[in-house]
Amino acid sequence: MEFTEILREALPFIQITLAVLLIGAILLQQRGSSLGGAFGGDNFSSSFQKRRGAELFLFKFSIGLGILFALSAFANLLV
Numbered sequence: 001m002e003f004t005e006i007l008r009e010a011l012p013f014i015q016i017t018l019a020v021l022l023i024g025a026i027l028l029q030q031r032g033s034s035l036g037g038a039f040g041g042d043n044f045s046s047s048f049q050k051r052r053g054a055e056l057f058l059f060k061f062s063i064g065l066g067i068l069f070a071l072s073a074f075a076n077l078l079v
Contacts, residue, residue: 008079011072018069025062029055 051059 004079007075011076011079015069015072015076018065018072022062022065022069025058025065029058029062
């Protein structure tokens with residue numbers, strides 16, 4: 001088998017896996033915000049703080065997953 005044929009067969013599974021991981025990483029980042037903040041209102045109860053530890057890792061991990069997902073979608077167009 002040629003590389004493009006292998007990639008064509010594996011790419012849908014790669015994209016599904018990346019999509020599920022990306023959704024999970026984004027949902028784990030939800031902070032304890034009030035209901036008004038979810039609908040675009042002012043959220044006075046939240047304070048801005050620097051990301052540290054696991055929160056920083058999850059933030060960078062979700063950015064990396066998003067880039068990989070975009071690259072796999074672009075590769076799917078080319079193959």
